[in-house]
Amino acid sequence: MAATVSAPPGPRVLAVLRRRSYRSFRPDPLPAETVRALRDVVASAPSVEGRRSGRVLVVDEPDAVRRMPRAVTAGLVGKINPWLLRSNPPVFLIVTGDSRSGLRDGDRHWYNVDGAVAGQLAVLEATGRGVGSCWVAGFHERSVAEAAGLGEGERPLAVIPVGHPAVGPDSGGSWLGRGWDAAAQRVLSGRRKPLERIAHRGRFGVPFVAGRVPWAARGVQGDEHAVWPGLGPLRPAGGFTGEPVDESRLAALLECARWAPSAENSQIARHVVVEGRTATAALLAAAFPDAAFEGDTLPPLVVVGLAAPFPIRARTREQPFFLIDVPIAVTNLLVAAGELGLGWQAAFRFEHRAVAAHLGVPDDHRVVALAALGFAAEPPAPGPRSPLDQLRPPEQAGGAARSS
CATH class of the missing domain: 3.40.109.10 (NADH Oxidase)
Structure with missing residues (x-):
């Protein structure tokens, strides 16, 4: 453990x-x-x-x-x-x-x-x-x-x-x-939403209530003389062990996502936490209905990233903030995962509407990303860069279009 x-x-x-x-x-x-x-x-x-x-x-x-x-x-x-x-x-x-x-x-x-x-x-x-x-x-x-x-x-x-x-x-x-x-x-920073308002447990609408993470706060202190090691490449894990992710790591990950920047500090990013291989198997079956995941490689935890409505309509041609702010928050989460000793796999192209229905997400919210997390069974593969959708099953490597 x-x-x-x-x-x-x-x-x-x-x-x-x-x-x-x-x-x-x-x-x-x-x-x-x-x-x-x-x-x-x-x-x-x-x-x-x-x-x-x-x-x-x-x-x-x-x-x-x-x-x-x-x-x-x-x-x-x-x-x-x-x-x-x-x-x-x-x-x-x-x-x-x-x-x-x-x-x-x-x-x-x-x-x-x-x-x-x-x-x-x-x-x-x-x-x-x-x-x-x-x-x-x-x-x-x-x-x-x-x-x-x-x-x-x-x-x-x-x-x-x-x-x-x-x-x-x-x-x-x-x-x-x-x-x-x-x-x-x-x-603006004083209006930052608490974790229980932006994170849900199991289904949308069930607040994620965790113990306080004292060090996960703005202005946290560290070793002022420590040498910055560099961010390093962001690479997905090759698979996961069956060990569950403890509450302290999970709360820390969500706090890191909570401090992500957003347009007008709107904090439109929301997160639904799905825990346990039985629950993640059902979630991934909704996301990828034509594929099967191996039971012993299923992640013990998936954080589903979604966006609340954002009222600004001044942008030209498209309203992209849900595809910018949520990935920024997910990036914070993935960077933190590596330093917390966890591996990750992500997906952005999947059946978004099916996942929304599975989790009870309101119609005015948009599912954006899946971040599978757990203790890595295999280290990340070496290489200069990697795709962001390693969670997708091998049989879907061609990249079929998904619902919006």
């Missing part, structure tokens, strides 16, 4: 918990090693079916960096982020998707998932190195695409300024950005 978790297990979980949004940056450039690490993380990020329909562009060329704030704030939508004009970040991450040939099932453009996962991995890598960032979803798409030099059919999904945070009046940052940060901390 694995030991329970009573303290922060390591630097990667600390990065998940310490991440927050910064909107004002010191003028000094990022070290070349940090920029290189960001490029390595996004290059090795897993993607749906390994297709890499979405990607993250690391922009550090000075002229391009100078053009980006005006591009982001152009047009009516971009005016909601005026702080960016004076924030002075030395690097931008541009999250993009291939709108022409990218993988798609109905209105589910999977490039959103690819970009969200790669973007959040870069944000966590930056956090571990003491570098701040801020997801920005309100911007002028055409202007950003032109400033970033995106190709035909490649559309920007999010912009993430990156730099050393300017904290305090003598930090050299912008007063507007610092003020925005202070207001966000007081107002």
Whole structure:
């Protein structure tokens, strides 16, 4: 039996918990090693079916960096982020998707998932190195695409300024950005939903009530002198043992998902926890009705990621937030799983409506992801990157379209 978790297990979980949004940056450039690490993380990020329909562009060329704030704030939508004009970040991450040939099932453009996962991995890598960032979803798409030099059919999904945070009046940052940060901390972070409001146990509507995880809080302390080991590649496990996941690990995983960033701090991500091989077998039978999972390789735990309704309708062409915010929360969970001694397998393309019906999910919520978790029977396979849908049975390797 694995030991329970009573303290922060390591630097990667600390990065998940310490991440927050910064909107004002010191003028000094990022070290070349940090920029290189960001490029390595996004290059090795897993993607749906390994297709890499979405990607993250690391922009550090000075002229391009100078053009980006005006591009982001152009047009009516971009005016909601005026702080960016004076924030002075030395690097931008541009999250993009291939709108022409990218993988798609109905209105589910999977490039959103690819970009969200790669973007959040870069944000966590930056956090571990003491570098701040801020997801920005309100911007002028055409202007950003032109400033970033995106190709035909490649559309920007999010912009993430990156730099050393300017904290305090003598930090050299912008007063507007610092003020925005202070207001966000007081107002938005104070509204963060408790775990029992966003997590459910067994079925939707049954609140997940767990013991308090004292170390899983914003501002948690760790070893200030510890050397950041790097995020490393995010790789799925080859299978699971039958040992159940203890309550302390499960609560810690959900807390890490709870602290994920979201559009307007809306926290639309919801999680349904399905425990025990009998229950996970029934869930996977609904998700993959034409396939059979081996009983001795079934995961002991599956966390189903879904999205509550989000009222913003100002985006052009599509409303992708459920395919961005939920994968960001799932990314936090998967990163934490590895440091908690757990393996994972994920799925994004499956029978979403059947899963919703199986779990009693309301019609106005959308099922997005399955994250199977447990103690790994086999270590992750080596390689530069992996698909995000290892949970899918082998006989469905062709990737049949799924319901929305």
